[in-house]
Amino acid sequence: MLILTQEHCGFCEQAKEVLDRLAPEYGLSVSTLDLDSPKGEALAVRGGVPFPPGIFLDGEPFSYGRPSERRLRREIERRLKSVHSGADTLL
DSSP, rough: EEEETTTTTTHHHHHHHHHHHHHHHHHHOOOOEETTTTTHHHHHHHTTTTSSSSSTTTTEEEEESOOOOOHHHHHHHHHHHHHHTTOOOOO
């Protein structure tokens, strides 16, 4: 999982807290990238993320703005079920 963040962003802090809770539960690795960096800006444009935080799963944009723990949890569980059923999806 990747989260695009920005300084002084309250929703970014919320997203980090949510991902910090979910990562150990699901055995996930979470990395952050500054939206204001060249790589972060390019990823935001490519992924259609107009403002932070941007959450990416498997390199694909999942959400931006205020994070929904329920929605994120459902998507993680859906993807994990796909992995266990033989699909090649990874988080």
